[in-house]
Amino acid sequence: MGLISLLWGIVSMCWMVVALIPLLGWGNWFLIPFAAVGAAIGAIGVLFTRSGRNGRARAGLLLNGIAIVVGIVRLALGGGVI
Template identity: 75%
Template sequence: MGLISLLWGIVAMLWMVVALIPFLGWGNWFLIPFAAIGAVIAAIGIATSRPGQRGRAKTGLALNGVVIVVAILRLGIGGGVI
């Protein structure tokens, strides 16, 4: 689960960079639920793994959390949230 959440977070981060380009901000509407699913997978990975094996899941949770925050800020600045 940790590796899946880490890869999910990397894909979300790459998608976030693309969604920062002007006129592609609509991608944030799809990015937020995508990253939220990745955060849920990371939380499950943290809950089900041993204490020494939680590094990838924690990193995946952090990446997905950053993506969600940046996507919400981008929507707020760009006028996507009314």
């Protein structure tokens, strides 16, 4: 679960960088649900993995959380069009 969440977080961060380009802000409408699924996978990984071995799940949860926050802020600023 941790590795899946980490890879999902890396993909969502790359997608977030692309969605920051002007006129590609509509990508945030797809980024937020995508990153939310990755965050849910990361949360499940944190819950069901021993505390010493859940670093990947925590990192994935963090990356997906950052992508969600930046996507929401970007949508609030540009309305999702710009």
